[in-house]
Every structure is written in C-alpha cells, then in structure tokens.
Amino acid sequence: MTHHTSPKAGTAHASAAPMASMGASLTINGTPHQLLIEPWTTLLDLLREQLGLTGTKKGCDHGQCGACTVLLDGRRINSCLKLAVSLDGSEVTTVEGLGQAGRLHPLQAAFIEHDAFQCGYCTPGQICSAAGLIAEGHARSREEVREQMSGNLCRCGAYTNIADAVLEVLEKGDAR
Amino acid sequence: MDTVMKVGIGTPLSRVDGLEKVTGRAKYAAEYEVPDMLHGVAVPSAIARGRIAAIDDRAARQVPGVVEVLTHENRPREAWLDRSWKDELKIPGEPFRALGDDRVLFAGQPVALVLAESFEAARHAASLLDIRYEEEAHNIDFQVSLAEKFEPSKKRSSFHPPKNRGDAEAAFAEAPLKLEGEYHLATEHHNPMEMHATTLHWHGDGKITVYDKTQGPQGVQAYLASAFGFSKSDVRVVNAYVGGAFGSGLRPQWQVQLATLAAKHMQRSVRVVMTRQQMFTHVHRPECRMSVRLGADVEGRLTSVICDATTSTSRFEDNMEDIVIWGMMNYASPNAAGSYSIAPRDTYTSADMRAPGAATGMTLFEIAMDEMAYKAGVDPLEFRLLNYSEVDAMNGTPFTSKALREAYREGAARFGWDRRSPEPRSMREGRELVGWGVATGMWDAMFSKTSASAKLSANGHLEVACATSDIGTGTYTVLTLVAADTLGLPPEQITARLGDSSLPTAPVEGGSWAAASSGAAVQLACQSVAKKLLRAADKVEGRPLNGAHSLDDVVFEGGRMLLKSDPTRSVGIVQAMQAAELPVIEEEETASGGISGMVSQMLKSRNTHSAIFCEVRVDEELGQVRVTRIVNAVAAGRIINPKTARSQILGGVVMGMGMALHEETLADRKLGRWMNHNLAEYHVPAHADVEQIDVIFVDEPDPEVTPLGVKGVGEIGIIGTAAAIANAIFHATGKRIRSLPITIDKLID
Structure with a gap:
C-alpha cells in the first residue's frame, strides 16, 4: 500500500514569494519600537526571537496553555494568537516590564513568597494573567480567581499556591 | 551565644x-542567543509504520531563507552500533535514531528537518514537503497489542522481578473472601509546560555548547559524544533551567539528535524546538492492564495477593516498569505472587513518567484494596491497618524506617475520617453526592x-x-x-x-x-x-x-x-x-553508599510512604466530579526544605488528579496516531479543578537510609492519589470504576 501526503495543494508556488515586511510601531514595556515585521510573525515570536524578551514563554503556540500571556493595552491575551503586524500603535507589557529585581510587582513578590511555581515556565504567563485578572475587577473570591485563571496551565501543579499569591495581592489591593 | x-x-x-x-x-533551552543560528523545524511522518519511498523537497527549498532540508538521505554519518546510542535508562532494544534510515516506526516520527534563517520560514517550508510512503499494517491500540504480550529475556536493569511467597493460588482458592478484578490505566503523556528544545552553539573549533531540555546534562554529553563522534571534552551541555520534565528529560529526546545532526551538516549553530503536537511523539507513561486477585479470611486479613500486569512498549525497545510488586511489598499476606509482561505497539517507546511503575501499580492495587475492604465489611483505613506490614513483605527485609502508621493517623485526624459514614451513597449535599476515600502510597528512597x-x-x-x-x-x-x-x-x-x-x-x-x-x-x-x-x-x-x-x-x-x-x-x-x-x-x-551502605542496602528496604485522604463531590445527574479536599500525609524521612518539599507533594497530588479524572491519550486505530495530541484535548488539571490540598510531613528520623536521612519527595505525592479519588467516587456514588481516568461517560452509564 502506498500513502501519499501531499502538501497544502496549490500553495507551493505562491509560498516561494518573499514575505514582505511591514512597518509597525509598538510600545513594549514602555519603550517605543519602530519595527519591520513579517506578516506571519506572531507577537510571541517577535518578543522571543527578535526582541530578546524570552520571559514570555511558548507552551503550545495554539492558545491552549496560557504560557505566552502578556498584557496588550492592559488586557491579558495569548501572544501566540496575535500577528504582530496587526498591533500597530499598541502597548505591550511582558513579565520583564511588570517588575525587575529591586522593584518587583506585588504579584512577583507574592509568587516567590507563596512558592507559586516550581519549574517557572508557566510563571510569567500566570503573573501577567493575574495582573490582567486584577485589572478586570471581576474576581473577588478564591473560586472566582480559580475559574478566571483557568486559561493558564501549570503542569507542576502549583495551583493552590498561585491562588494564595493572587488572592493576597487582590485583597491588599496594591497591584499597580 | x-x-x-x-x-x-x-x-x-x-x-x-x-x-x-x-x-x-531564567533562561530555558530555546532561549539562549547564539550567533549565526539556524532554526530547524521537524517534519512528522504521516504514517505509523512503513518506509519513506520518496521525498520531494523542491517547494520547501524555494522558500526564501531555507538553507537545507535534512533527511535520512543526506544526513551526516553517525555511530553505527546500537550500543553507541544507549542512554542512562539503558532500555534494551534498538534506540531510536532520528533520520537514521527510511523506516517509519511511529506516527509523527521526524522524517526531515527543514533549516532556515527564520523560524517562520522553516515552519512554512516544513509544510511543503511532498513525501511518499510505503505503508505497512500497524497497531497502536493497547487492547489489540495484548495478543502479542511477552516477557523479554533481556530485562531493563532497573526492573525488580516479583518475588513470590507461599502458595498464592491455593490460598486464593481456599479464601472465604475473594476479590477478582481487572484494572486499567490509560496512556499518559508527560507534557511539561516547556516543550523539548535544543539550542546548539557551534563554536567552529570542534567544540559545541548544547543548551538542552534534559534532566541529565552529563548523560546528554556522553550520548552526543558516543553517537555523533565528538570528544567528550568538546561537548558542554547546559540545562540551568528546565521547564518541567517529570521523566521526559531522562533520555535524550529526538530534538537534540536533530540539532546535532544539523549543526554537523551545516557547521553552524542550530535550534530545534518541538511543537506541542510533537511532544506526543516521544516518551509517555505506558498503558497498563493489571488483574488483581485478593483472598482474605472472614475478618479481612489478606491470605493471598496475586497481581498480573502488562504494560505497553514500542516495537523497537522493551521498556519495563515495576508494576506488580507494590502490593506484594506493602501488605502482610503470607501468600503472594506476581507476573509481568509487556506488549509492543507502533509508537515511540514508553518510559518513566513521575513515579514510574508505582504511580500505576500501587494506584491500581489500592483500588482493589478498597474493594476488598467493602467485601470484608471493614472501614477502608482499618482494613489497611489490619494488613499492615512492619517489614517489606515481599523481600522479607526490615525497613530503615516506616512511619506509615503515623501517616495514616495524622492524615485521618486532619481529614476528619472518623466522621465518615461507611455506606456508599450515604453522604449528600444538594445535588452532589459526597464521598470520602483513602489510599496508600509507597516509593523507593534511592541514593x-x-x-x-x-x-x-x-x-x-x-x-x-x-x-x-x-x-x-x-x-x-x-x-x-x-x-x-x-x-x-x-x-x-x-x-x-x-x-x-x-x-x-x-x-x-x-x-x-x-x-x-x-x-x-x-x-x-x-x-x-x-x-x-x-x-x-x-x-x-x-x-x-x-x-x-x-x-x-x-x-x-x-x-x-x-x-x-x-x-x-x-x-x-x-x-x-x-x-x-x-x-x-x-x-x-x-x-x-560506601561499603557499610551497600551491606545495609541488601539487608534493609528503603522506602517512602504516604496516606492519602480525599473528598469528592459528584453531580448525580451530570456525572461531574469535583475533588474538594485532599490530605496527603507523607513519611519521607528528613525534609530539607519544608516549603519546596510541600510544593513537590502538591504537584504530585495534582498530577494524580489528572490520572484519576482527566489524562488519557487516545489512539486513532485507523491512522495509528494519537488523536488528542494537544493541550485542549489532552486534559491536565487546571486552576478550576484544584481546590484544597493539605500536606503533612510526619516525623520520621532515619539516619540509616541516606547520609542526610533524606528519602526524597519528587514522586511520592502522585502515588496512590488517583486511587484515593477513585475510592472516594465509589463511596459517593456506589459505582466502582476500575479504569482510569474516570471520565464522565464512565459515571453516567
């Protein structure tokens, strides 16, 4: 029996054309960037491969795990599902922009205090997602935090500690 | 002072x-910046078994930025002998070689690597390869593979064969109380959040630095030297941060093979990152079928323990786990027997996933124990205490320490076990049935x-x-x-x-x-x-x-x-x-271990133990299960850092919840592929699934077990957890589900 896997029919020829880059201006962690971006580049790959901002993680590339969560104009999104060229004029905040050593975001400090991570790979996404969640203002209880953080998977299973950390910051009301 | x-x-x-x-x-394997680096994207095989007849890469090569398409036809030379490809797990068989030849051994096997100046160009070009296969009959269905089960003559070195005692068959035949059941665990994939990745820095002077997702940098160093002809001193492997692994990084995975082949071929630095779908094309926890027969006297004292199990492996390597020994070691039955075989299927080789063997065998055994407790009319915790063994009942050796009794007591007190109503379906709140279950965990304390x-x-x-x-x-x-x-x-x-x-x-x-x-x-x-x-x-x-x-x-x-x-x-x-x-x-x-340590190792057993108590609430109409409370009391010797050790147990418990309720890689028999190879359909516990988990470390001073008195906590948290949940579900609903995970369809008939 022979089996033939054909590539996407009819795309082979067209695909040989070079991808024309397009200009876009994005403010990333407070710094304005004038960028030439290929249309097929996601925000996630732009951050990681071109801007050296590897704090934002790739866990599935399909919007299923939340590891790539960043804040886009203050709202949490999966950066793997956004084409970067479509974000002209937007403001992006990644975990690097939330806080750094010496001036940690309250969520970052609370995550350390509550041991809200193990391997650390989902952590930047969890923290950005929690910042977005707090800004949304819908979550009040532990149950609501759990429900509304459910787009961010943690395979190490730090969920109870993450909920503790997020609730502490939520209740103190000092998230910037 | x-x-x-x-x-x-x-x-x-x-x-x-x-x-x-x-x-x-913190930098993970795919995040190191190295100069002049190519991106490699692997092309997965579309068939499960057969041969590659022809590869047409012309369209792929036309994509601007693409510099090479590496296949079995143009890959650089590598070591010939299988033994050069052995890793630290030393699983008997022929280790997999990416692009080794034209054979396809499993669906999704990398059959080409597209190398380009950008990730996007490589990814796109990888979709343009036109590959013709000669397909052969295949099977990835475990139930079907059972017809081919066998006991390999060459055993994995870590395997501990069951040691039978007494006459288990005769004792079972004579026992006034008997339980006979067949238990099953689905195939599971590790799915650490970080996908397997390698960034290989080609220094140009014969030396390479390999940033790899692995659990053993020196293991990968030795492997690359032996398989790809490097001098060991020219290979440095770095894994300063690893985004989870749970066993998936014990063996060098195929991305490091591809990155090394490509770097040698191109004399350039290369990065290869698996996709999430490709994370389902390598190691996984074997599927398992275990039949358990228990005999007991009228008071509930076990007189016979018989476990027979089969787990899945590939057709090219014989992976074995310690499945059947746990109940034989943990309980004081005078008669016990076990047998174990493996069944090959057309997948990559199964191997170690968090608490390999015990997470499967102890868990399934503890469901059977629960069933026997009900048969004997004894409280499930009492039943375990009634059959408590002060010594390792299979090997006949004393333990360096075993504070399991204390774990049962402290766990039960924290949980409030004494308020349990014994009858199934006797506890209810609103539209939910409430159930309480218990199980035991046991793992090795190794050094x-x-x-x-x-x-x-x-x-x-x-x-x-x-x-x-x-x-x-x-x-x-x-x-x-x-x-x-x-x-x-x-x-x-x-x-x-x-x-x-x-x-x-x-x-x-x-x-x-x-x-x-x-x-x-x-x-x-x-x-x-x-x-x-x-x-x-x-x-x-x-x-x-x-x-x-x-x-x-x-x-x-x-x-x-x-x-x-x-x-x-x-x-x-x-x-x-x-x-x-x-x-x-x-x-x-x-x-x-030293000489005295080695002698002691032969004379004494070294194990961690745990007692897991669980509360579930089951929506009677919808069959939806919530795990509302878990108390895991762990006896693991000395705890170096209670804060991070607790997190280890929490993580094990959460993965145990996945084993109980969610995790199941489903086979498409016709195509020979995993159907749900993504995180939307391979369900792992999410925030909403995890409510309250209490961890107790019971006092267990043990200066003998290891130099620091430490037993380790990475795995004990998962062992038995799924059984405690399954047992609680029985208590809530009166339905005994012997096949994990307990998905809704199994509960609502």
Whole structure:
C-alpha cells in the first residue's frame, strides 16, 4: 500500500514569494519600537526571537496553555494568537516590564513568597494573567480567581499556591 | 551565644531561583542567543509504520531563507552500533535514531528537518514537503497489542522481578473472601509546560555548547559524544533551567539528535524546538492492564495477593516498569505472587513518567484494596491497618524506617475520617453526592553516587556546584540550605550552581534521589572546607579555638566558628582565611553508599510512604466530579526544605488528579496516531479543578537510609492519589470504576 501526503495543494508556488515586511510601531514595556515585521510573525515570536524578551514563554503556540500571556493595552491575551503586524500603535507589557529585581510587582513578590511555581515556565504567563485578572475587577473570591485563571496551565501543579499569591495581592489591593 | 536564627536543613526557604523565574530572566533551552543560528523545524511522518519511498523537497527549498532540508538521505554519518546510542535508562532494544534510515516506526516520527534563517520560514517550508510512503499494517491500540504480550529475556536493569511467597493460588482458592478484578490505566503523556528544545552553539573549533531540555546534562554529553563522534571534552551541555520534565528529560529526546545532526551538516549553530503536537511523539507513561486477585479470611486479613500486569512498549525497545510488586511489598499476606509482561505497539517507546511503575501499580492495587475492604465489611483505613506490614513483605527485609502508621493517623485526624459514614451513597449535599476515600502510597528512597564542589572566597561567599538538575524540584534551594547548614552562612552568601555538564559528576536527576544524593555530596564538600577553615583558625592571633581538634568540637553559625565547650570563644570565617592568607578554599567530594551502605542496602528496604485522604463531590445527574479536599500525609524521612518539599507533594497530588479524572491519550486505530495530541484535548488539571490540598510531613528520623536521612519527595505525592479519588467516587456514588481516568461517560452509564 502506498500513502501519499501531499502538501497544502496549490500553495507551493505562491509560498516561494518573499514575505514582505511591514512597518509597525509598538510600545513594549514602555519603550517605543519602530519595527519591520513579517506578516506571519506572531507577537510571541517577535518578543522571543527578535526582541530578546524570552520571559514570555511558548507552551503550545495554539492558545491552549496560557504560557505566552502578556498584557496588550492592559488586557491579558495569548501572544501566540496575535500577528504582530496587526498591533500597530499598541502597548505591550511582558513579565520583564511588570517588575525587575529591586522593584518587583506585588504579584512577583507574592509568587516567590507563596512558592507559586516550581519549574517557572508557566510563571510569567500566570503573573501577567493575574495582573490582567486584577485589572478586570471581576474576581473577588478564591473560586472566582480559580475559574478566571483557568486559561493558564501549570503542569507542576502549583495551583493552590498561585491562588494564595493572587488572592493576597487582590485583597491588599496594591497591584499597580 | 548569639541568637541569630540559623538557616539550614529544615528551614522553610523561598526558592533561591525565584527572582530569576518571576522576572522572566531564567533562561530555558530555546532561549539562549547564539550567533549565526539556524532554526530547524521537524517534519512528522504521516504514517505509523512503513518506509519513506520518496521525498520531494523542491517547494520547501524555494522558500526564501531555507538553507537545507535534512533527511535520512543526506544526513551526516553517525555511530553505527546500537550500543553507541544507549542512554542512562539503558532500555534494551534498538534506540531510536532520528533520520537514521527510511523506516517509519511511529506516527509523527521526524522524517526531515527543514533549516532556515527564520523560524517562520522553516515552519512554512516544513509544510511543503511532498513525501511518499510505503505503508505497512500497524497497531497502536493497547487492547489489540495484548495478543502479542511477552516477557523479554533481556530485562531493563532497573526492573525488580516479583518475588513470590507461599502458595498464592491455593490460598486464593481456599479464601472465604475473594476479590477478582481487572484494572486499567490509560496512556499518559508527560507534557511539561516547556516543550523539548535544543539550542546548539557551534563554536567552529570542534567544540559545541548544547543548551538542552534534559534532566541529565552529563548523560546528554556522553550520548552526543558516543553517537555523533565528538570528544567528550568538546561537548558542554547546559540545562540551568528546565521547564518541567517529570521523566521526559531522562533520555535524550529526538530534538537534540536533530540539532546535532544539523549543526554537523551545516557547521553552524542550530535550534530545534518541538511543537506541542510533537511532544506526543516521544516518551509517555505506558498503558497498563493489571488483574488483581485478593483472598482474605472472614475478618479481612489478606491470605493471598496475586497481581498480573502488562504494560505497553514500542516495537523497537522493551521498556519495563515495576508494576506488580507494590502490593506484594506493602501488605502482610503470607501468600503472594506476581507476573509481568509487556506488549509492543507502533509508537515511540514508553518510559518513566513521575513515579514510574508505582504511580500505576500501587494506584491500581489500592483500588482493589478498597474493594476488598467493602467485601470484608471493614472501614477502608482499618482494613489497611489490619494488613499492615512492619517489614517489606515481599523481600522479607526490615525497613530503615516506616512511619506509615503515623501517616495514616495524622492524615485521618486532619481529614476528619472518623466522621465518615461507611455506606456508599450515604453522604449528600444538594445535588452532589459526597464521598470520602483513602489510599496508600509507597516509593523507593534511592541514593546515587554524586560529587559536588564547594568554593569559599575570602569575602565569605560560598559557591557549591554539582551537575545535577533542578527541573522545578527545588534543588538549587535545597543545596543552598545544606551548605548554609554545614558552614553556618546566610543563604544570601551562597550560590548553588547546577545544570551544567562541566560541574562535578552527578547522575541524571530522577527517581527522587537528587536531594538525598547531591545534598550529601554538598555536605561532604562543605565539611572539607570546614576542616580547612578550622586549621586556618589556628593562625588567628590568640588562637581562640585552641582545643578544637575536629569539626565535632565546633559549631558553624552566623559566619563564625564557635567552640562548643565555650561558645564565647569564636573565629570568623573571613577572619580565619585572612589570617591564614587563603584567598579561596575549594574542595570537591563524592558521596557514595560506601561499603557499610551497600551491606545495609541488601539487608534493609528503603522506602517512602504516604496516606492519602480525599473528598469528592459528584453531580448525580451530570456525572461531574469535583475533588474538594485532599490530605496527603507523607513519611519521607528528613525534609530539607519544608516549603519546596510541600510544593513537590502538591504537584504530585495534582498530577494524580489528572490520572484519576482527566489524562488519557487516545489512539486513532485507523491512522495509528494519537488523536488528542494537544493541550485542549489532552486534559491536565487546571486552576478550576484544584481546590484544597493539605500536606503533612510526619516525623520520621532515619539516619540509616541516606547520609542526610533524606528519602526524597519528587514522586511520592502522585502515588496512590488517583486511587484515593477513585475510592472516594465509589463511596459517593456506589459505582466502582476500575479504569482510569474516570471520565464522565464512565459515571453516567
């Protein structure tokens, strides 16, 4: 029996054309960037491969795990599902922009205090997602935090500690 | 004596690598910037078994930025003999070689690697390959593969064959109470959040630095040297941060093979990152079928334990696990027997996933135990105590320690087990049935020969180093605590370095042996530094420590050495080094079981134990299960860092919840592929699934088990957890589900 896997029919020829880059201006962690971006580049790959901002993680590339969560104009999104060229004029905040050593975001400090991570790979996404969640203002209880953080998977299973950390910051009301 | 709180073994310390992780500075394998690097994207096989007849890569090569398409036809030469491809797990068979030849052994097998200047170009071009296959009949269905089950003549070295005792068959036949059941666990995939990745830096002078997602940098170093013809000293493997692994990083995975082939071929740096779908094309927990037969007297004392199990493997390697021995070891039945076989299917080889063998075998056995408790009309916890064994019942050896009784007692008290209503379906709240279940966990307390170095500088900064890995396990923090404990330094003055093949020798991180082993090595290295410090103290004017002849005569605290007999007499560490004109003290030591340890290992069993109590609530109409409360009481010897150890148990429990309710890789029989190869359809527990988990570490002093009295906590948390949940579901609903995961369809008939 022979089996033939054909590539996407009819795309082979067209695909040989070079991808024309397009200009876009994005403010990333407070710094304005004038960028030439290929249309097929996601925000996630732009951050990681071109801007050296590897704090934002790739866990599935399909919007299923939340590891790539960043804040886009203050709202949490999966950066793997956004084409970067479509974000002209937007403001992006990644975990690097939330806080750094010496001036940690309250969520970052609370995550350390509550041991809200193990391997650390989902952590930047969890923290950005929690910042977005707090800004949304819908979550009040532990149950609501759990429900509304459910787009961010943690395979190490730090969920109870993450909920503790997020609730502490939520209740103190000092998230910037 | 000053009252500075000494930070050391037993102090709950926040992760020393926490700051790096919460700020995004911690670098994982795919995140190292190396110059002039190519991106490699692997092309998966569309068939499960057969041969590649032809590959047409013309369209792919036309994509701007694409520089090469690597296949079995143009790959560089590599080692010929299978033994050159063996890794630390040493699974018998023919280890997989990516692009090795035209054979296809499993669906999704990488059959080509597209190399391009950008990730996007490589990814797009990878979709343009036109590949013709000659397909052969295949099977990935475990139930079908059972027809081919066999017991391999060459066993995996880690395998412990069951030791039968008494006449289990006769005792079973005569037993007044009998249970017979067939239990099943689905195929599971590890799915760490970080996908397997390798960034290979080609230095151009024959040397390579390989940033790899692995649990053993020196294992990968040795493997690359042996399989790809490098001199070991030319290969450095770095895995400073690992985004979870749970066993998936025990063997070098195919992305490191592809990256190395490509770098050799192109003489350039290369990065290869698996996609999430490709994370389903390598290691996984084997599917398992285990039949259990239990016989008991009328009071519920076990008289016969019989376990027969089969797990899945590939057609090219014979992976084996310790499935059937756990019940035989843990319970005091005079008669017990076990048998074990493996069944091949056309997938990649199964291998170790968190608590391999026990997570499967102990869990399934503990469901059978629960059934027998009901048959005997004995409370499930009482039933376990009734059959409690003070010794390892299979090997006939005493334990170095076994505080399982205490774990049962403390766990039950915390949970409130005495308020349980014994009848199934007797507890209800609103539309939900409430059920309480219990199960036991058991794992090995292992120790592996490990080296570590300690380097103390004259400014009082200490660096400890070891080639072990921290895959989220807390090893950086644990080693910092051991060093702080030994030399009385604050953690801020200590740096732990690991995850680098150039550091002192350590085995692959796994089996819950890292803390016990690398901890002991760090302690020895620090003690050697301490001895030198004590000698240096002699040079201090007035010799305040005069009379201290050995480390037994002093304590190290707050950066000082204090005379035990008169703590007012002390010397600062920095002061001593200055007096002796020592700019640095550096020592390397190796911790091994030693001769007495080896003898003791034969005469005694070394195990961790746990008691898991669980509450579930089951929506009667919808069959939806909520795990509302879990108490896991763990007896694991000495706990170095209660904070990170607790997290290890939490993580094990959560993965156990996945095993109980969610995780199941489903086979498409016709195509020979996994159907749900993504995180939307392969369900792992999410925030909403996890409510309240309590962890108890019971007191279990055990100076004999390992040098530090540490037993390890990486795996015990998952073992038995799924059984406690399944047993609680029975208690809630009266439905006994013997096949994990217990998905809704199984509950609503």
